[in-house]
Amino acid sequence: xxxxxxxxxxxxxxxxxxxxxxxxxxxxxxxxxxxxxxxxxxxxxxxxxxxxxxxxxxxxxxxxxxxxxxxxxxxxxxxx
Numbered sequence: 349x350x351x352x353x354x355x356x357x358x359x360x361x362x363x364x365x366x367x368x369x370x371x372x373x374x375x376x377x378x379x380x381x382x383x384x385x386x387x388x389x390x391x392x393x394x395x396x397x398x399x400x401x402x403x404x405x406x407x408x409x410x411x412x413x414x415x416x417x418x419x420x421x422x423x424x425x426x427x428x
Contacts, residue, residue, distance in 0.1 A: 349389055358398035361389050365399065369408055369419055380409055380417040 349364070351357050365385075368374040380403075385396045400417050403409045411417040 356398075357389070357391055358395045358402070361385065361391070361395070362399045362402045365403060366406075366408065374419050376419050376421050378419045380419065382417070 349360075351360055365374070365380070374380070380400065382393060382396045382400065385391075385399065386393060389396075400409065400411065404411055404417070408420055409417045410420050
């Protein structure tokens with residue numbers, strides 16, 4: 349992926365993951381691996397953690413300590 353130098357990398361990666369969730373490429377309960385994201389996008393762990401934090405805040409993923417992050421159930425989205 350070529351990054352737009354005018355936008356933070358984490359925001360661009362989050363956009364890609366949002367699209368994958370929306371299209372069903374990443375279905376409910378799909379594991380979001382930080383290591384795989386680091387490798388795929390060639391970024392540091394801190395960048396990936398910003399991605400997962402943003403997606404968690406939006407209610408798109410849930411993170412369970414010791415298990416990892418997973419795509420949230422559609423009905424489980426965070427409400428206003």
